[in-house]
Amino acid sequence: xxxxxxxxxxxxxxxxxxxxxxxxxxxxxxxxxxxxxxxxxxxxxxxxxxxxxxxxxxxxxxxxxxxxxxxxxxxxxxxxxxxxxxxxxxxxxxxxxxxxxxxxxxxxxxxxxxxxxxxxxxxxxxxxxxxxxxxxxxxxxxxxxxxxxxxxxxxxxxxxxxxxxxxxxxxxxxxxxxxxxxxxxxxxxxxxxxxxxxxxxxxxxxxxxxxxxxxxxxxxxxxxxxxxxxxxxxxxxxxxxxxxxxxxxxxxxxxxxxxxxxxxxxxxxxx
Numbered sequence: 576x577x578x579x580x581x582x583x584x585x586x587x588x589x590x591x592x593x594x595x596x597x598x599x600x601x602x603x604x605x606x607x608x609x610x611x612x613x614x615x616x617x618x619x620x621x622x623x624x625x626x627x628x629x630x631x632x633x634x635x636x637x638x639x640x641x642x643x644x645x646x647x648x649x650x651x652x653x654x655x656x657x658x659x660x661x662x663x664x665x666x667x668x669x670x671x672x673x674x675x676x677x678x679x680x681x682x683x684x685x686x687x688x689x690x691x692x693x694x695x696x697x698x699x700x701x702x703x704x705x706x707x708x709x710x711x712x713x714x715x716x717x718x719x720x721x722x723x724x725x726x727x728x729x730x731x732x733x734x735x736x737x738x739x740x741x742x743x744x745x746x747x748x749x750x751x752x753x754x755x756x757x758x759x760x761x762x763x764x765x766x767x768x769x770x771x772x773x774x775x776x777x778x779x780x781x782x783x784x785x786x787x788x789x790x791x792x793x794x795x796x797x798x799x800x801x802x803x804x805x806x807x808x809x810x811x812x813x814x815x816x817x818x819x820x821x822x823x824x825x826x827x828x829x830x831x832x833x834x835x836x837x838x839x840x841x842x843x844x845x846x
Contacts, residue, residue: 577648577749579693583700585649590704596647602628604770604801605831609840610636612828613799615766621791622768624650624747627657629768634739635732642746642762651747655694656680658740664733677702688744752787753780764791767798773815774802781815789822792845798823802839812839819843 585596606629616637622629624643627650633641645651659679665671680699686692752769753776767788773781788798802812816825823843830837 577651577690577747579696582648582652583697586652586697586701587704589649590701596649598647598649598653599626601626602632604838605840606632608829609799613766613797613842618765619763619793620766620768621762621764623752623770623772624654625770626650627654629770630654631657631736633768634736638766642748642764644748644750644752646749646751648749651690651745651749652694652697654745654747655691656698658691659684661733661740662737673702687741690745690747753783762791763793763796765793765796767791767796769798769800771801773800773811777811778814778818781811781818785819785822788843789845794845796845798843799828800841800843802841822846 589596589598602625610632614636615633617639619640620633620638621642621644622633624630624645630641630643643654659682660666660676662684663679665679680695680702752772769784769788773784776784792798819825823845826842826844828840828842830839832838
């Protein structure tokens with residue numbers, strides 16, 4: 576559970592000044608192709624929450640259980656907003672009016688937990704501040720990017736997705752996974768989905784991440800990673816692979832050309 580007053584303060588700071596916290600509107604990585612190559616059916620998964628597209632995609636691919644983490648507590652609030660919108664079959668928010676989204680947020684519903692109920696207050700605070708078309712505001716922080724690279728869980732499988740979302744109380748750890756002192760989750764998983772978290776971390780944090788996910792994974796378990804932004808001034812990819820090789824086998828899944836750089840999708844398998 577995250578603290579609602581603190582979360583509202585973070586949201587207001589984003590609106591007024593911008594902060595190190597961001598709400599990513601949609602996934603930019605090719606989740607569709609990743610999950611074509613990695614069969615997650617019946618797996619216990621620990622995943623970064625981020626825009627919620629990863630967890631929705633894992634549900635679509637029939638993962639057994641899914642627990643989440645993120646350093647940003649607002650990802651949890653965004654998860655509930657997207658859940659409510661999906662209940663109205665709203666995928667990307669295009670052509671949705673201010674009054675439509677207000678009605679969605681304030682609709683009478685049975686809340687899964689206190690986090691979902693409190694999230695109504697946060698999003699109402701947001702709406703009251705902007706007093707304009709809801710999605711024009713989102714250009715700064717939310718629905719700016721629409722991806723076609725996620726599994727198609729929004730058509731034939733939308734009913735299954737919603738049944739899942741309304742039957743579980745989302746497990747969310749607000750942690751920096753590179754800080755081993757913050758993580759108390761001792762559950763074992765078959766897969767940890769890190770996305771591109773390690774791209775921006777120096778060696779000591781990468782080692783912390785390696786040690787932590789090694790403890791969290793079952794034997795033969797795997798971590799899915801991406802190297803999405805291969806900037807020369809924080810490219811620790813080779814160093815990262817050297818740090819992991821003691822306890823994991825490295826395997827490249829595929830590459831995508833973006834501009835003059837290759838985005839690398841890969842996994843580490845626990846030895």
